[in-house]
Amino acid sequence: xxxxxxxxxxxxxxxxxxxxxxxxxxxxxxxxxxxxxxxxxxxxxxxxxxxxxxxxxxxxxxxxxxxxxxxxxxxxxxxxxxxxxxxxxxxxxxxxxxxxxxxxxxxxxxxxxxxxxxxxxxxxxxxxxxxxxxxxxxxxxxxxxxxxxxxxxxxxxxxxxxxxxxxxxx
Amino acid sequence: xxxxxxxxxxxxxxxxxxxxxxxxxxxxxxxxxxxxxxxxxxxxxxxxxxxxxxxxxxxxxxxxxxxxxxxxxxxxxxxxxxxxxxxxxxxxxxxxxxxxxxxxxxxxxxxxxxxxxxxxxxxxxxxxxxxxxxxxxxxxxxxxxxxxxxxxxxxxxxxxxxxxxxxx
Numbered sequence: 001x002x003x004x005x006x007x008x009x010x011x012x013x014x015x016x017x018x019x020x021x022x023x024x025x026x027x028x029x030x031x032x033x034x035x036x037x038x039x040x041x042x043x044x045x046x047x048x049x050x051x052x053x054x055x056x057x058x059x060x061x062x063x064x065x066x067x068x069x070x071x072x073x074x075x076x077x078x079x080x081x082x083x084x085x086x087x088x089x090x091x092x093x094x095x096x097x098x099x100x101x102x103x104x105x106x107x108x109x110x111x112x113x114x115x116x117x118x119x120x121x122x123x124x125x126x127x128x129x130x131x132x133x134x135x136x137x138x139x140x141x142x143x144x145x146x147x148x149x150x151x152x153x154x155x156x157x158x159x160x161x162x163x164x165x166x167x168x169x170x
Numbered sequence: 171x172x173x174x175x176x177x178x179x180x181x182x183x184x185x186x187x188x189x190x191x192x193x194x195x196x197x198x199x200x201x202x203x204x205x206x207x208x209x210x211x212x213x214x215x216x217x218x219x220x221x222x223x224x225x226x227x228x229x230x231x232x233x234x235x236x237x238x239x240x241x242x243x244x245x246x247x248x249x250x251x252x253x254x255x256x257x258x259x260x261x262x263x264x265x266x267x268x269x270x271x272x273x274x275x276x277x278x279x280x281x282x283x284x285x286x287x288x289x290x291x292x293x294x295x296x297x298x299x300x301x302x303x304x305x306x307x308x309x310x311x312x313x314x315x316x317x318x319x320x321x322x323x324x325x326x327x328x329x330x331x332x333x334x335x336x337x338x
Binding site: 017045049050051053153 | 215
């Protein structure tokens with residue numbers, strides 16, 4: 001039920017149990033500091049399994065972004081709409097292995113195109129913790145503009161970055 | 171192919187998104203106090219997503235326990251095998267107080283153990299139980315499981331009950 005997306009350098013696919021170690025390492029790393037982390041291994045399994053369950057509950061969700069050649073897991077990117085979220089979000093979390101290669105940008109474009117062109121959505125935002133300057137930079141590169149904010153019990157104040165509408169995509 | 175199990179009175183089937191309202195109703199009540207996401211709707215939603223995700227990841231998971239003539243989920247019983255678990259577990263969680271006292275959890279757990287040993291080929295099976303959860307302790311004992319003090323537990327405060335291997 002989870003479609004596979006192919007980009008120039010990436011395969012976006014369903015997470016598998018053998019992605020767990022890479023994901024658990026990410027969860028335990030400082031990379032999750034803007035996401036309520038770091039998280040222990042027991043949380044990592046629930047979070048990874050929930051990425052799959054999200055597809056069942058919503059009909060869309062996030063992909064494991066993997067290197068198209070080696071299948072090495074590089075991050076989780078896609079459409080995120082858990083209970084308590086104001087509207088569906090384009091979310092990204094990248095592992096150390098994805099560093100400095102434009103992986104997040106490439107995967108985010110593919111996920112956004114999927115939302116607009118396959119699902120027929122007309123708007124999309126990304127929720128970003130204001131101190132997460134790298135995510136803010138990526139949002140800008142994707143053509144987003146800051147459009148508001150909301151408060152979340154765990155994550156605190158999150159800024160909403162609005163993506164260009166389907167016809168306004170760069 | 172997704173295994174569905176029929177017992178004397180029950181159907182054990184893969185849980186679906188349609189079961190979410192019952193799960194939510196249970197987790198948002200005091201009755202769910204043993205589970206870490208109880209009382210928090212966002213965490214409860216994610217824990218349900220993880221329940222479905224376990225099936226997607228392993229092709230098996232905890233079954234939705236239903237009556238043969240009523241598809242409403244009464245509980246979740248069956249294999250729980252996340253990568254950070256020391257051993258393969260048969261877990262249980264009864265969601266409906268109306269279904270209690272009828273032996274449904276026992277019936278579902280027995281069928282799960284038989285499936286685990288005979289179909290999945292498990293060599294052994296444990297259940298992780300919080301000591302304060304007396305209902306759960308009683309169920310483990312009713313199933314013939316015995317405390318295994320030498321087994322590794324997923325967390326310090328958890329009891330490990332080891333199940334007898336049932337004959338095929």
